[in-house]
Amino acid sequence: MTRITGVSLRRVLDSRGNPTVEADVLTESGGFGRGAAPSGASTGEYEAIELPAGESIAKAREHAVPRLEGLYAGDQRAVDAALRAADGTDDFSNIGANSAVAISMAAAKAAADVLGAPLYQHLGGAFRGENFPVPLGNVVGGGEHAKEATHIQEFLAAPVGAPSVSEAVFANAAVHAAVADVLDERGVPAAKGDEGAWAPPISDADAFEVVDEAVDRVEDEVGFEIRFGLDMAAAELYDDDREAYVYGDEAKSTDEQIEYVAGLVDEYDLAYVEDPLDENDYEAFAALTDRVGDRTLICGDDLFVTNVERLREGIDAGAANSILIKPNQIGTLSDAFDAVELAARNGYETVISHRSGETEDTTIAHLAVATDAGFIKTGTVGGERTAKLNELIRIADDAV
Numbered sequence: 495m496t497r498i499t500g501v502s503l504r505r506v507l508d509s510r511g512n513p514t515v516e517a518d519v520l521t522e523s524g525g526f527g528r529g530a531a532p533s534g535a536s537t538g539e540y541e542a543i544e545l546p547a548g549e550s551i552a553k554a555r556e557h558a559v560p561r562l563e564g565l566y567a568g569d570q571r572a573v574d575a576a577l578r579a580a581d582g583t584d585d586f587s588n589i590g591a592n593s594a595v596a597i598s599m600a601a602a603k604a605a606a607d608v609l610g611a612p613l614y615q616h617l618g619g620a621f622r623g624e625n626f627p628v629p630l631g632n633v634v635g636g637g638e639h640a641k642e643a644t645h646i647q648e649f650l651a652a653p654v655g656a657p658s659v660s661e662a663v664f665a666n667a668a669v670h671a672a673v674a675d676v677l678d679e680r681g682v683p684a685a686k687g688d689e690g691a692w693a694p695p696i697s698d699a700d701a702f703e704v705v706d707e708a709v710d711r712v713e714d715e716v717g718f719e720i721r722f723g724l725d726m727a728a729a730e731l732y733d734d735d736r737e738a739y740v741y742g743d744e745a746k747s748t749d750e751q752i753e754y755v756a757g758l759v760d761e762y763d764l765a766y767v768e769d770p771l772d773e774n775d776y777e778a779f780a781a782l783t784d785r786v787g788d789r790t791l792i793c794g795d796d797l798f799v800t801n802v803e804r805l806r807e808g809i810d811a812g813a814a815n816s817i818l819i820k821p822n823q824i825g826t827l828s829d830a831f832d833a834v835e836l837a838a839r840n841g842y843e844t845v846i847s848h849r850s851g852e853t854e855d856t857t858i859a860h861l862a863v864a865t866d867a868g869f870i871k872t873g874t875v876g877g878e879r880t881a882k883l884n885e886l887i888r889i890a891d892d893a894v
C-alpha cells in the first residue's frame with residue numbers, strides 16, 4: 495500500500511530567494527507527499543550539514559533514492575534509517591540534511607495520504623488534535639536576520655492566555671501591527687527582516703519598550719493574557735577570543751550576561767528566552783535556569799540542535815528547561831521525534847520551529863500537534879509563515 499515507487503528531487507526557491515531542496519514521494523497505491531527543506535542563517539555549530547541544493551540533490555539521487563524505492567513510506571523509522579545508511583556519516587555531510595529532511599517529510603505525507611489521515615494524526619495517533627501549541631510570533635528582530643537592527647535576534651509575542659489557536663494567531667498579527675504603530679508614533683522607520691518581523695534601527699532597550707507597549711495595547715483589546723519572549727541567539731553575540739557577549743560597543747562577561755537576562759525576565763515578565771548564552775556553555779545555561787527556570791522557559795536551540803546526545807548532556811547538567819525542535823538541524827523526522835520524547839520524559843517543554851529561510855511547506859504545524867508541543871515558533875506574517883499558521887487553524891477546525 496504505502497510502498498515507495500518513486501522519489502523525485504528538485505531545486506525550488508526559499509523565502510530568501512535561495513535554492514532549496516523539494517522532494518516528492520510516490521507510493522504504489524497512488525499516495526503522494528511533498529516536502530521542502532528550510533534553511534537557517536544563525537545556524538548552530540553542531541547542526542547537521544546543509545549542502546548546496548544542487549549538490550545535495552545529485553548525491554541523494556545517487557545514494558539515497560535507490561535504497562528508498564520498495565520501502566514502506568508508512569514505516570518512518572525504516573525510511574529515515576535508509577537515509578542515514580545512504581549518507582553514512584553522523585551529520586548528513588554526504589547527501590546533505592536538506593535532501594534528507596525533505597525526503598523524510600515527503601515520505602510521512604505520502605503515507606498519510608494513502609491512509610487518508612491528516613499528517614498530524616499519522617505521526618501522533620488518534621488522540622492528537624485536542625491540544626494546540628501557543629504560537630510564538632516574531633514581531634521585532636535583528637541579529638543575523640536583519641543588519642542594522644537590534645542585537646537581540648527575535649522579540650516574540652506569546653499569547654499564552656488565548657482561548658484558541660486561531661485567536662492566538664490573530665493576536666500575534668495584531669501585536670505585529672501595533673509594533674508598527676508604536677514605531678510610527680516614535681518616528682522610527684522600519685523595514686522587515688528575514689522572518690517578516692520589524693527590523694527597526696533602535697537599541698535593544700528601546701525595542702523592549704516598543705514591544706511591551708504593543709503587547710499591552712493588544713492585550714487590552716483582546717482581553718486575554720499576552721506576554722513576550724526572546725530568541726537572543728547568543729552564540730552569534732559571543733566572541734570566543736574576548737570571552738564576552740558583544741553588543742556593539744558594549745561587552746558583557748558570562749556572569750554579566752546571566753545577570754542581564756535574569757533582570758529582563760523579571761522586568762518584562764518574559765515567558766520565554768531562547769539561547770540566552772553561548773552554545774558551548776552548558777554550565778552558564780544551568781546557572782540561569784536555576785535562577786529563573788521556575789518562571790520562564792529557557793530554551794536551547796543552538797545549544798541542543800535537536801540532537802538527543804546534546805540534549806542528554808543538557809539534562810545531566812540542568813541546562814535549560816525546553817528544547818527547540820527544527821527537523822533540518824538533525825535531518826529526519828525520526829530523530830526529531832526522539833528528541834521530543836527524551837525532552838518530555840525529562841520534563842523539558844517542546845517548541846517546534848521554522849527556520850529563517852522557509853518555504854510553503856506546512857509539516858511543522860502538523861509536527862507540533864502530533865507531538866503535543868507546548869509552543870510553535872513560526873513567525874507572524876509573510877506567506878511562508880502564514881502557511882504554517884493557517885494550517886494550524888485548519889487542523890483545529892477539522893479536528894473538532
Ligand SMILES: C=C(OP(=O)(O)O)C(=O)O
Pocket residue numbers: 533534535536537538725727795847848849850851
Ligand atoms: C529560526 C531561527 O533562525 P535560523 O533559522 O536563522 O537559525 C532561530 O535561531 O531560532
Ligand SMILES: [Mg+2]
Pocket residue numbers: 725727768769795796
Ligand atoms: Mg534560535
